[in-house]
Every structure is written in C-alpha cells, then in structure tokens.
Amino acid sequence: MKHTLVALLRDQPGVLNRSVSLFRRRGFNIESLTVGHTETAGISRMTLVIDGDTTSVEQVIKQLYKLIDVLKVSDVTQDPNVTRDLLLVKVYAPPAKRSELMQLADIFGAKIVDVVPDAMMIELSGSPEQLDRFVDLIRPFGIREMVRTGCVAMTRGASTISGPYQSQEFRAA
Amino acid sequence: MKTLTGAQMMCEALIAEGVDVMFGYPGGAIMPFYHALPEYPQLRHILVRHEQAAGHAAEGYARTSGKVGVCVATSGPGATNLVTAIADAMMDSIPIVAITGQVVTSLIGKDGFQETDVTGITQPITKHNYLVTDVRDLPRVFKEAFHIARTGRPGPVLIDIAKDTQNARGVFEYPETIDLPGYKPNYDGNRRQIKEAASLLNQAKKPLIMAGHGILLGHASVELREFAEKTGIPVITTLLGISCIPEDHPLSLGMPGMHGWVHVNRAIQECDVLFTIGARFDDRVTGKLDSFARNAKIIHVDIDPAEVGKNVVTAVPIVGDAKRVLENLTEIVNPNDHSEWVNHIREVQATRSKRQRDPESGMFTPHHVYAEFTRILQGEFRVCTDVGQHQMWAAQLIEYMKPHTHITSGGLGTMGFALPAAMGVQVACPNEEVWAIAGDGGFQMNLQELATVVQESLPLKICIINNGYLGMVRQWQELFHERRYSATPMWSPDFIKLADAYGIPGVRVERAEDVAEAIHQARATNGPFLIEFVVEREVNVYPMVAPGASISDMFEDPSEVEIEDVVAVK
Numbered sequence: 001m002k003h004t005l006v007a008l009l010r011d012q013p014g015v016l017n018r019s020v021s022l023f024r025r026r027g028f029n030i031e032s033l034t035v036g037h038t039e040t041a042g043i044s045r046m047t048l049v050i051d052g053d054t055t056s057v058e059q060v061i062k063q064l065y066k067l068i069d070v071l072k073v074s075d076v077t078q079d080p081n082v083t084r085d086l087l088l089v090k091v092y093a094p095p096a097k098r099s100e101l102m103q104l105a106d107i108f109g110a111k112i113v114d115v116v117p118d119a120m121m122i123e124l125s126g127s128p129e130q131l132d133r134f135v136d137l138i139r140p141f142g143i144r145e146m147v148r149t150g151c152v153a154m155t156r157g158a159s160t161i162s163g164p165y166q167s168q169e170f171r172a173a
Numbered sequence: 174m175k176t177l178t179g180a181q182m183m184c185e186a187l188i189a190e191g192v193d194v195m196f197g198y199p200g201g202a203i204m205p206f207y208h209a210l211p212e213y214p215q216l217r218h219i220l221v222r223h224e225q226a227a228g229h230a231a232e233g234y235a236r237t238s239g240k241v242g243v244c245v246a247t248s249g250p251g252a253t254n255l256v257t258a259i260a261d262a263m264m265d266s267i268p269i270v271a272i273t274g275q276v277v278t279s280l281i282g283k284d285g286f287q288e289t290d291v292t293g294i295t296q297p298i299t300k301h302n303y304l305v306t307d308v309r310d311l312p313r314v315f316k317e318a319f320h321i322a323r324t325g326r327p328g329p330v331l332i333d334i335a336k337d338t339q340n341a342r343g344v345f346e347y348p349e350t351i352d353l354p355g356y357k358p359n360y361d362g363n364r365r366q367i368k369e370a371a372s373l374l375n376q377a378k379k380p381l382i383m384a385g386h387g388i389l390l391g392h393a394s395v396e397l398r399e400f401a402e403k404t405g406i407p408v409i410t411t412l413l414g415i416s417c418i419p420e421d422h423p424l425s426l427g428m429p430g431m432h433g434w435v436h437v438n439r440a441i442q443e444c445d446v447l448f449t450i451g452a453r454f455d456d457r458v459t460g461k462l463d464s465f466a467r468n469a470k471i472i473h474v475d476i477d478p479a480e481v482g483k484n485v486v487t488a489v490p491i492v493g494d495a496k497r498v499l500e501n502l503t504e505i506v507n508p509n510d511h512s513e514w515v516n517h518i519r520e521v522q523a524t525r526s527k528r529q530r531d532p533e534s535g536m537f538t539p540h541h542v543y544a545e546f547t548r549i550l551q552g553e554f555r556v557c558t559d560v561g562q563h564q565m566w567a568a569q570l571i572e573y574m575k576p577h578t579h580i581t582s583g584g585l586g587t588m589g590f591a592l593p594a595a596m597g598v599q600v601a602c603p604n605e606e607v608w609a610i611a612g613d614g615g616f617q618m619n620l621q622e623l624a625t626v627v628q629e630s631l632p633l634k635i636c637i638i639n640n641g642y643l644g645m646v647r648q649w650q651e652l653f654h655e656r657r658y659s660a661t662p663m664w665s666p667d668f669i670k671l672a673d674a675y676g677i678p679g680v681r682v683e684r685a686e687d688v689a690e691a692i693h694q695a696r697a698t699n700g701p702f703l704i705e706f707v708v709e710r711e712v713n714v715y716p717m718v719a720p721g722a723s724i725s726d727m728f729e730d731p732s733e734v735e736i737e738d739v740v741a742v743k
C-alpha cells in the first residue's frame with residue numbers, strides 16, 4: 001500500500017541531501033518526493049510517497065526524525081486529505097485530432113497551455129489517480145513529452161501539521 | 174567591544190565546553206587555529222602521527238571519561254584520514270567532536286588545493302555536521318555540536334571551518350541556550366510501557382537481561398545491578414556491554430553471540446522474557462534472526478526510537494534513558510528469585526567451561542596470557558583491544574570488574590584501534606594501568622603512534638598477540654574456505670627491536686611459563702612497555718556460530734560439525 005508522508009524541515013544546508021541519502025543508504029523505496037516553502041519562513045515542507053509493502057514506513061519516519069533539522073513527520077495516508085499532483089504533457093495533435101483532445105481535456109478540467117500546428121501542451125492538476133486516468137486516455141494520440149511534479153498533500157479540517165513539532169513516540173535521539 | 178578571531182573563538186568555545194585535551198595534526202587550512210592555540214595553555218594538544226589515531230584517541234578518551242573527545246585535522250587528506258575513526262564512533266555511539274579546517278570560502282566548490290567535501294563525505298557517518306563560513310555562526314555551532322554529541326544517543330559531530338572564517342574577527346558571546354526544535358531526546362520511558370514491562374517480568378519463569386553499551390554510555394551500571402538483584406534475573410552482556418556488571422557477580426553470565434558462550438546463547442533460546450537494554454540486536458549477537466530468542470517475549474529499552482523494532486519484533490518497546498528506566502522499573506517490579514533458572518544455566522556452563530577456557534594442552538596460546546592477566550591484575554586495569562581473534566579471547570577470558578574497563582571497536586570492527594584508543598584512555602586516566610592488546614596485523618595498522626606515546630610520556634602497556642597470521646580471517650578460511658590461506662600469513666618485524674627504536678623497553682615471550690614474569694616486568698616499568706607474545710599459529714576461537722547460522726547451532730571444534738552444513742547456511 002502507498003503511504004503519503006509529510007515532513008517539515010528547517011532550511012539548513014544539507015538537510016535535503018541528508019534526507020535523500022538516508023533513503024538511498026537504508027534502501028527505502030521512494031516513489032515521489034517534492035519540497036517547497038511553507039507558511040513559515042525558514043521551514044520547508046517535504047511530501048513523500050512510499051511503497052509501504054517494500055519499505056517499513058515506521059523506519060522511514062524514525063530515521064527521518066533522527067536528522068537534527070527534521071522538525072515533524074506525519075503519515076497522512078489515513079487522514080482525510082487533499083493530495084495533488086501536477087502534469088504537463090505535450091501531445092501529438094494534428095488539426096484533425098485537436099477537438100477530440102480538447103474535449104477530453106475539458107472533461108478532466110485540464111488547460112491547454114500551448115498549441116502549435118501539430119502539437120499541444122496540456123496542464124492538469126489533480127489526484128495522482130486522476131492524472132493516471134487522463135494520461136491513459138491521451139496516450140493513443142502520441143505523447144511526445146511528459147512531466148509530473150509528484151504529490152503534495154494537506155489534511156482537511158482546521159488542524160495543521162505544524163502544530164507541536166515533536167510527536168511523542170518518534171522524537172530524535 | 175572586544176573582538177576575537179574565529180580561531181580564538183574556537184579555543185574559547187572548547188574551554189566553555191569543558192575540554193582540556195585534544196588530539197590532532199596541523200596543516201594549511203587549520204593553521205589559524207594552531208596559531209591561536211598557544212594563547213590557551215589550559216588546552217592540551219596531543220600531536221599524533223596520523224589523523225586516524227587522533228580520532229581513535231578521542232574515542233578512547235570519550236569511551237572511558239564519558240566526556241566528549243575532540244580531534245583536529247586539516248582539510249583534504251587530514252580530514253579524510255579521520256573518516257574511519259568517525260565511522261567507528263558512529264557505529265558505537267561515541268561522543269566526539271571532529272574539527273577540520275577547510276579551504277578559504279572563495280575556493281570552496283572550485284577544487285581548491287586540499288579541498289574535499291568533508292561534510293558530504295561524513296554525512297552518513299556523523300550524528301550531525303556543520304560547514305562554517307561565517308564567523309558569527311561559530312559560537313552557536315560549537316554549542317550545538319557538543320550538545321548533540323553528548324546527549325540522547327551519543328555520536329560524532331564534525332565541524333568544518335573555512336580558513337578565512339578562522340581568521341575573521343567577531344564578537345565572542347557563547348550562547349547559554351540551544352535552539353534545536355527538531356532535536357529533543359526522550360529520556361523518560363513511557364510510564365504505561367514501564368508498567369507493562371514490570372508485569373511481564375513479574376510473570377516470567379525464565380527471564381533474562383541482555384545489557385549492552387547503553388548501560389555504560391548511560392552510566393547505569395549501579396541501577397542495572399540493583400534491578401538484577403531485586404528481581405534475581407541473570408544478566409548477559411554484549412561485546413560493548415562488557416564491564417557494565419562485575420563479571421564475578423553471581424548473576425553475570427557472560428557474552429552472547431558469534432563467539433559468546435554456549436550457556437549464554439542457550440539461555441537466550443530458552444528464556445521466556447528477554448529484557449534488552451541499550452543493545453541493538455546486531456547480527457553478530459542474534460545470528461539468524463528468525464530463530465533468535467524463539468520462546469521469548471522481548472522488552473527493548475533504547476534511547477534511540479529508531480533502534481526499537483528495527484531488527485526484532487518487540488512485545489514492549491520503551492524509548493528512554495537506561496538509568497531512568499531502570500530506576501523506575503526497579504521501583505515497581507516485584508522482588509523475585511530465579512535461582513532454579515540460574516542454576517540450570519550454570520549447569521550447562523559447568524559442562525562446557527573447562528574446555529572453553531583451557532588452552533589445548535602443550536601449546537602456548539592466548540588463553541595462558543589472558544588467564545595470567547586476570548590473576549595478576551585483579552580487575553585493576555583498563556584494556557583496549559584491537560580486532561580479530563585476540564579481541565574475542567580478551568572479551569571471553571579476561572575478567573572485567575569495573576565499568577569502562579573493556580574498550581573495543583565493536584560495530585565497525587576497526588583494526589588499528591587499540592593503540593591510539595589506549596592513548597586516549599591513558600590521557601583520561603593518567604594514574605591507571607592501561608593495556609593496549611593488539612594482534613600482529615592490527616598493531617601494524619597504527620604502530621606509528623609509538624612515537625606519540627613516547628613524546629607524551631604515556632605509561633601505556635602494549636601487548637602484541639603474535640600468531641603470524643591475520644588470525645580471524647585465517648580461521649574463517651580454515652572453516653569455510655577449504656583452508657585456503659589466501660593473503661593471511663603475515664611477516665612482521667622484530668617488534669622488540671622496533672620498540673627499542675622508539676626507546677620503549679620490551680620483552681618477547683614464547684612459553685606459557687614466562688607470561689607472568691613479563692606482565693610483572695611491564696607493571697614495574699615506569700613508562701611504556703611492550704610485550705610480544707609469540708603464540709601457537711593456528712588456534713581457533715571457540716565456541717562459534719557460523720555466520721548466518723542460528724545461535725542454537727554452536728560448535729566448539731570443527732570435528733563437531735559438518736563443515737558442509739556450515740557453508741550452506743553462511
């Protein structure tokens with residue numbers, strides 16, 4: 001089963017490098033990883049998607065907590081949450097195929113962001129499953145180039161992940 | 174306001190942290206620091222002959238004193254020479270701070286002369302590390318580094334400081350507080366879990382305590398003993414846990430694992446509750462994991478949450494400091510008596526002990542040496558061992574009575590450890606008898622330190638167990654590689670003449686009957702002394718669990734086992 005972890009990191013030199021090389025060294029299988037700014041200056045947020053069948057999620061959390069500049073790690077998989085991935089895809093689109101593609105894009109709420117005589121770039125953000133389905137549908141048209149950012153996630157409701165920085169059981173030592 | 178150079182700040186910070194000695198070696202990128210050092214006579218600097226030795230000496234100092242050990246090196250080759258010792262400290266949770274010079278800021282990333290990315294290199298082998306390029310960061314970084322090294326699960330921290338930062342001036346204000354929101358070690362075990370552990374122990378019929386390095390690191394020897402005595406539960410000690418309980422204590426059973434005792438491994442397999450504290454279930458202890466402690470519920474106490482549940486399934490996990498958890502547990506656990514169970518283990522031991530402890534007749538083996546050691550020194554010593562057969566025998570055969578008297582490289586198994594580590598031990602305990610015990614192989618990995626021993630007037634007693642082989646590897650070749658002694662026979666120089674070249678007196682001992690006299694002679698010498706014991710060449714360490722095999726399958730000599738079987742499980 002896939003797990004989505006959210007981690008808060010202090011913006012210190014090497015903290016990203018430390019996290020990533022930890023995954024390599026311990027043989028953790030990471031499906032996607034994204035990092036970006038948060039509401040607080042000096043604190044970044046990392047979202048990780050892990051295959052929980054091949055990698056012990058508990059060990060990933062505990063080992064991340066051992067890094068001095070990791071403030072908080074939370075497994076949000078079971079919490080109601082919003083998970084989003086962003087897709088940019090360049091599709092082979094001669095004039096005869098254009099309207100069909102535009103219809104598909106419309107159904108998914110995707111945007112056409114560039115058109116040239118025989119190609120089109122489409123942008124779509126949504127859950128990773130939604131993106132998978134869309135990609136499957138447009139694949140027959142001929143995908144020339146594609147990129148996905150990997151997931152970011154946020155739990156629903158008023159509470160925030162940044163609450164108290166340390167969860168009792170997994171404090172660093 | 175008065176300003177200081179970065180180099181002066183480094184010295185001030187070391188003093189503020191209570192450092193009075195460091196082990197190091199100068200070079201271009203750390204010269205500003207060495208320029209400032211003479212202004213601080215309260216900081217003793219010991220010049221080693223190779224930076225690896227500075228690292229191990231800092232470890233030896235930390236392993237005995239419980240204080241943070243400090244080593245210093247220049248950039249590039251100086252820093253890379255420290256790497257082995259830093260990795261060693263990481264594996265064994267030793268608090269050291271390694272200080273390295275770095276090329277000037279403008280050259281960082283440009284492959285400047287003697288530039289290496291030492292924070293990159295040491296990232297997976299340090300608890301934390303820093304590159305400092307702004308003199309204003311220096312006080313905070315030193316404060317944090319020492320705090321991180323010594324608290325929680327201790328470990329090495331490296332501070333890499335650009336040369337221009339050492340020369341830059343700034344106001345020195347040493348911070349009183351630390352702001353590390355991501356680092357808050359948990360010392361108090363969870364009350365509910367401790368209660369659960371107590372009730373499990375109260376009900377146990379055949380409980381066993383496995384005490385590891387955490388008892389020594391957490392200064393919990395007294396608490397361990399009180400807990401064991403109140404509950405009547407026998408104690409086994411891992412390689413790094415040795416000396417945390419006096420070995421003549423009626424509840425002390427000895428070492429488990431690959432070269433542990435048969436009765437100890439059998440106790441693990443028979444016990445119904447295994448209370449493990451400050452040990453991390455290394456593969457050299459557990460053997461084949463799925464057959465380890467098959468009948469036991471495991472209680473695991475460790476200060477590092479990541480160790481709990483890493484290798485074995487635990488019934489009761491407790492994250493906390495060994496001393497505090499033991500205190501709390503002793504308070505609430507029922508007094509008990511398990512003499513029947515202890516006697517049962519002792520019976521197994523009695524059937525084995527003679528042949529395990531005695532050398533083969535007619536040969537001169539390390540058994541003679543270590544027996545005399547125990548007899549003559551009466552527990553009043555500190556021993557640093559190297560890595561190999563002599564190390565395992567020293568763990569098995571010498572009797573340790575006081576905490577921190579057995580110092581060895583456990584997790585990394587670093588040959589060349591004994592001599593430099595013993596220097597650190599001797600510096601920490603100037604008035605105690607310190608012995609470095611090494612094989613002929615390992616001794617030659619850091620023998621250049623004899624010069625440091627002499628220059629610093631360290632009264633170390635050095636003992637070489639010379640079997641003419643890389644003995645432990647030869648043993649594996651004999652047992653698992655068709656006796657193909659590939660690259661293990663080893664020529665050595667005349668160690669006595671060598672010692673003499675350094676001005677160190679020594680004797681060579683070739684017969685069991687001369688052991689005692691040599692030890693007496695070493696002890697009577699005011700200053701360093703070297704003994705070379707030329708022992709039987711092909712003697713094996715037994716009992717043994719073949720690598721990857723279950724700890725139930727120990728053998729005491731090759732005739733007891735089908736070697737084919739052993740190879741199959743390897």
Ligand SMILES: Cc1ncc(C[n+]2csc(CCOP(=O)(O)OP(=O)(O)O)c2C)c(N)n1
Pocket residue numbers: 559560561562563564586587588589611612613614615616638640642643644645646
């Ligand atoms: C730095 C290093 N290199 C290689 C090894 C592998 N190794 C483990 S024990 C051993 C033999 C040690 O020989 P010696 O020092 O003579 O001790 P003995 O086993 O003969 O007592 C070797 C080569 C090691 N542990 N450390």
Ligand SMILES: [Mg+2]
Pocket residue numbers: 612613614638639640641642643644
């Ligand atoms: Mg040897």
